[in-house]
Amino acid sequence: MEERTLQRLYYDRQLRVPGWGPHGQEILAHSTVLVVGVGGLGCPVLAALVRSGVGRLIFCDPDTVEASNLPRQSLFSVADVGLSKVQAAALVLAGSNPWIDLEPVAERVTAANVRALVEQADLVVDGSDNFSTKFLLHDACRSAGKPFVMASLYQWEAQVNSFDFRRSEPGCWRCLYQVAPEDGCVGVCAQVGVVGALAGLAGNFQALTALRLLLGLETATGCSTWVVNALDPSPRRLKWKPDPACACARGKGDWRWLEALTATSLREQAPWNLVAPVDRQVVIDLREPQEILPHEWAWFEAIGSRVIHARWSQWHASQPNWDPSTTYLLVCAHGLRSLAAVRTLPPSIRGLSLTGGIAELKDMIEGRT
Amino acid sequence: MGGLLVTLKVxxxxxxxxxxxxxxxxxxxxxxxxxxxxxxxxxxxxxxxxAKLIKAAQDDEFCDWEAPLASAEVVFMPPVAGG
Structure with missing residues (x-):
C-alpha cells in the first residue's frame, strides 16, 4: 500500500471524532511533547501520544529496565531487562508509528537541563517518581508558560493534576504545596508497592488531558486534583483556591528561582565515579531486604568499605550510631531514598548520597554505561 | 475540645x-x-x-487546619509520588 494512503487510514477513526478531525491531526503533527520518566505512567502516556500522531516526542529516563517494572511498564518485554529504558521504548514506539520524531534522552532531568528541555516542548507530561522532579518540572512549566500534566501513584491510588500555564490566570500546585514534600516521606513504589493496571489508567488519563490541551478542546483542571482509589472506583475532584501570595500570581518569564537552585545546591550527592575513597568508608544500604542481592555488598567490601543495613522505612525510628570521624555513603535502588536520608543527617555527620543508586552502579560495573 | 457531639464521615x-x-x-x-x-x-x-504533609478537604475543597468543621465529610490526603 502507498505510504500516503497507509498514513491516512492509520488516523482514520480519530479523524472522524468531533473536535479532532484533519485540523486537529495537523495541530498534533506540529506539536512537541516532553515526557519525563518512562515508567508506569510514561509508558501508557507515550504509547497513546505516539499513536495519536503527536509529531515529536522527547522522553527522558536515566534508568534501565528491571524485572519488577514489567507488570506496569507496558512498553517493555522480558528480553529488555538490563537495557536502557528510553532506547527500548524508542524501538517499540517507532514500530507503532513511523511518521513521527522520537527523541530518547537517557538522562535525569535536573536543575541544569530542565529549562532547555521544557522550552523545546509545547506541553510537558510528568511521569517521574519523586517530588523533587515533579516540583522542578511544575515550576519550570510555570516559568516557561507551558501546559503541564502530572500524575502520581500509590498502591491502588492515583492523583492527577493539570495546569495550563499558557493562560495568565493565577493558580498552580505551589498554591497548595508552598514547600515540596521531602522525597521518600510517603514511601516509594519499591517499598509500598503499586498496582500495574492503575498506572495504565492514570497514564491514559494524562494522555487524554494532554490531547485535550493540545487540541484546544478544554482547559486544564487548574486548582484541583483528580484522585481515584481503585478499591473504591468513584473518582473525586478536590479543589483549592489560588494563593494571591504565590509566585504564579506574578505570571510567567521569571526564572530567578532556577538560578538560585543551581547556585546553592550543596554537594550532597555524587555518581560513583566522583565518590572519593574517603566517602566510601561506611556504606549504608537503605533498601528493603527483598531488594538486596547478596553479591551487591561485595562491590563495596572489595574496596574496603563496611556495609550497614538501615532500611529507609524505619529510618526515622532507628538510625546507625553516628561517628563524626567517619564518612557515610548512603545508597538505595535509584538514589531517591538516599538523597532524602542524607538531608536528615545530624549536622556534624558527613554523608553523601550515591546518585542513580545501585542501579547505576551496577550498570557501571557491568560495563553498560 | 469541648464542642457539641457531631456525627461526620471521614x-x-x-x-x-x-x-x-x-x-x-x-x-x-x-x-x-x-x-x-x-x-x-x-x-x-x-x-x-x-500533619504538615497532610491536606484536609471539606465539601471537596482543601481547607486550613484551623477551619471549623462545617461539612458532613472531611477528607485527609497525603501527597503521593510514585510513577
Whole structure:
C-alpha cells in the first residue's frame, strides 16, 4: 500500500471524532511533547501520544529496565531487562508509528537541563517518581508558560493534576504545596508497592488531558486534583483556591528561582565515579531486604568499605550510631531514598548520597554505561 | 475540645488508609475544627505521617487546619509520588 494512503487510514477513526478531525491531526503533527520518566505512567502516556500522531516526542529516563517494572511498564518485554529504558521504548514506539520524531534522552532531568528541555516542548507530561522532579518540572512549566500534566501513584491510588500555564490566570500546585514534600516521606513504589493496571489508567488519563490541551478542546483542571482509589472506583475532584501570595500570581518569564537552585545546591550527592575513597568508608544500604542481592555488598567490601543495613522505612525510628570521624555513603535502588536520608543527617555527620543508586552502579560495573 | 457531639464521615487516602485499616469511617466527635479532628484520629489510629504533609478537604475543597468543621465529610490526603 502507498505510504500516503497507509498514513491516512492509520488516523482514520480519530479523524472522524468531533473536535479532532484533519485540523486537529495537523495541530498534533506540529506539536512537541516532553515526557519525563518512562515508567508506569510514561509508558501508557507515550504509547497513546505516539499513536495519536503527536509529531515529536522527547522522553527522558536515566534508568534501565528491571524485572519488577514489567507488570506496569507496558512498553517493555522480558528480553529488555538490563537495557536502557528510553532506547527500548524508542524501538517499540517507532514500530507503532513511523511518521513521527522520537527523541530518547537517557538522562535525569535536573536543575541544569530542565529549562532547555521544557522550552523545546509545547506541553510537558510528568511521569517521574519523586517530588523533587515533579516540583522542578511544575515550576519550570510555570516559568516557561507551558501546559503541564502530572500524575502520581500509590498502591491502588492515583492523583492527577493539570495546569495550563499558557493562560495568565493565577493558580498552580505551589498554591497548595508552598514547600515540596521531602522525597521518600510517603514511601516509594519499591517499598509500598503499586498496582500495574492503575498506572495504565492514570497514564491514559494524562494522555487524554494532554490531547485535550493540545487540541484546544478544554482547559486544564487548574486548582484541583483528580484522585481515584481503585478499591473504591468513584473518582473525586478536590479543589483549592489560588494563593494571591504565590509566585504564579506574578505570571510567567521569571526564572530567578532556577538560578538560585543551581547556585546553592550543596554537594550532597555524587555518581560513583566522583565518590572519593574517603566517602566510601561506611556504606549504608537503605533498601528493603527483598531488594538486596547478596553479591551487591561485595562491590563495596572489595574496596574496603563496611556495609550497614538501615532500611529507609524505619529510618526515622532507628538510625546507625553516628561517628563524626567517619564518612557515610548512603545508597538505595535509584538514589531517591538516599538523597532524602542524607538531608536528615545530624549536622556534624558527613554523608553523601550515591546518585542513580545501585542501579547505576551496577550498570557501571557491568560495563553498560 | 469541648464542642457539641457531631456525627461526620471521614475519608482517608494513601498511607492513612493503610494505617486506619479502612478507606473511611463515620464517627462522633467533639472536635470543632480540622486540626482537633486530626489529632483525635491520629491518636486513635497511630498515624505516623506528620500533619504538615497532610491536606484536609471539606465539601471537596482543601481547607486550613484551623477551619471549623462545617461539612458532613472531611477528607485527609497525603501527597503521593510514585510513577
Amino acid at each position: 475519608r482517608y487516602f494513601g498511607q492513612l488508609q493503610n494505617e486506619a485499616g479502612c478507606s473511611g469511617e463515620t464517627l462522633e466527635t467533639q472536635a470543632t475544627n480540622v486540626a482537633e479532628l486530626w489529632r483525635e484520629l491520629a491518636a486513635r489510629h497511630g498515624f505516623t505521617l506528620e
